[in-house]
Amino acid sequence: MSVMDVAVLPWRDTKRPLWPLALVVPALPFAALLLAAATRSPWAWWLTPVVILGVIPLIDVLVGDDHTNPPEAAVPALQASPYYRWITYLFLPAQFAALVMACATWTRGPGAAGAVGLVLTIGLVNGIAINTAHELGHKRENVERWLSKIALAPTGYGHFFVEHNRGHHVRVATPEDPASSRLGESYYRFWPRTVLGSLSSAWRLETSRHRLRGRSPWTVRNEILHAWAMTLALFTGLTITFGPRVLPFLLLQAIVGFSVLEAVNYLEHYGLLRQRNAAGRYEKVDPRHSWNSDRLTTNVFLFQLQRHSDHHANPLRRYQVLRSFDVSPQLPAGYATMLLLALIPPLWRRVMDHRVLAHYGGDASLANTTRGYRRR
Template sequence: MAAPVLTAPGCAAWRDGKRYMWLTAVMVPLLAVVGYGLWHRTGLGVHWWITPLFVFVLVPLLDLTSPADPVNPPEEICPALEEDRYYRRCTYLYLPLAAVGLVLGAVAWSGGHLTPLGRLGAVVTVGTVTGVGITTAHELGHKRGPLERWLARLMLAPTAYGHFLVEHNRGHHVRVATPRDPASARLGEGFWRFWPRTVLGGLRSAWDLESQRLRLRGGRVCSPRNEVLLGWLLTAALFGSLAAVLGPSVLVFLVAQAIVGITLLEGVNYIEHYGLARARTPSGRYEAVTPRHSWNSDAVISNLALYQLQRHSDHHANPTRRYQALRSFEEFPQLPAGYATLLLAAYLPPLWFRLMDHRVLAHYRGDLGLANVQPARRAALEARCRRAATVRSSASS
């Protein structure tokens, strides 16, 4: 079936060649269901690893062997493109499929028939489903419609990350690329140091932001209008219902898969703004957010699987712009690969530093003072910059 042709006054007709490829994201929960079915039929726990192999092996291989996709829809076409409800339904579809995958994983765990390999695979598989689900919730949670906001809340419930909607929209988007933002990784900061800082910092920030909002409106902090408490209530209802039906032992599985999902999401956060910083203006305030404060990638398969989250600069410039209309520009900071590939590197700090530190310094033309630097690593990074400058000076002379 060919994609519909879109037209606009003064613009040539345009067709989205990736229209039906946007369903790539739902392969993640679908494969979890397939993995459960194969395990149930054969008893082999190895089938629980199909989803992680797809996300962390096949997608990176396809990214690395496929040409990048820098194509942007014509700006005149974007209003019609954003109004096409097909693209919204692609995101809506993720939630019910993820719910099925979560329930099947919980049933398999509580049945007591999983081998240790199968138990670990079930946790990683379902955690991957719910982790990618947070990126789906991210797309939905930036929209103003009540349906999309509620779907985002429900998608965040399996990872107990309901506060993400508050912190991301009203915290991260305001403080991005500054030392005040728990979701902006610093140059020289390893992922496993970043993880507790961003998880705990994001939680504190969300509570403070929501408490302040309610007090300004004359409401009570502990009330059903508190978005953070609402998110936690949805998680408690989900976990409690599954525990009531399947037994309390399933809570171990639910907590473990939530940790995997959170780690996947925070790995993406770590990549998106690593080392990038907004300068202070003469007034002492931070400069406005611009495209140079986010890392980007045109790796095509990762973009299809993550609703084009890798076009992150345009997302920060236009948070309500729908994923199918996000744009790529050559002058934005560019990653060496897509998120699916770089996640594994991010989890190995020495490899990550080797891949990315010199790119951050090149972005700032060797001026470490312009970057967002981990304080404990500043002296070592300054010494490295001096050595590099000495080598360049010797080479030029």
């Protein structure tokens, strides 16, 4: 075959058969159910946390990175392909089926160890489902935007639909953004700031949108109220079906779920800061303002969320065509591993703080820092 023949061969997505592996996450609770039935052990309900937080990080290390980007000539066809969309659509029925199954299991009494494992299991599934909601919520098609709100319902985090698109993407990597963590700030200090700040920001944004149109925010057209109504309807239906005993489970798994999201937010922009230009405005978002990871395994499971710089530069770009940039700061591991590090502040700072400073040539004044960090 000549060089010319090679040049005209169509580009193929080598990860195409791997993308359905993202559906393993909502399938894991059913594997745990089978394991619990076979062993009659409450520890079977820890299968999902062990796989997501233990096995996947290990596979990440063994498989390594994938730096390949699709050529721009192939992007229109990849974007238009329904194959990639249906994988995100199928996540939702599996997510809700797992939630219903877990509610039934909870009411039967899985024991103390089983109860904790069950909360972590469904919390992790619904927390990762927020990433699916994130992928869908950035698209212009109405069906995908509604599916995004539905995927957010189990965690009660419907306001994320508004705040992420119209708040975070505008203020990312600035001190004004509640979802951008600061150098020297622990996850435990970041959590209340981002949870409360994002909720407050979302309501202000949606209230302003309606008042600019001369109407009250208390309307059926309020996107936050849409999403919260879905959560209320879901929790009410599950409570009627399984009894009030299921309410503590629903609340606990929701807290775990949105805490997983906020842990991901914590590591995505840690310490990164957009500088102000001569006019006093923040510079345009570019690949330097997000932490990235090209670990293949977690990128497949998370719809390439780890190629976060391209996502912020091109929010409408679908997951299958997101690119890796050499100028983006790189995490030393995939998100699953970094999430665990974030839960141990001394270890997190040992791994990450010097990387932030290196990104800014040792000048902490160029980073987004927490109060008192520069003095230290």
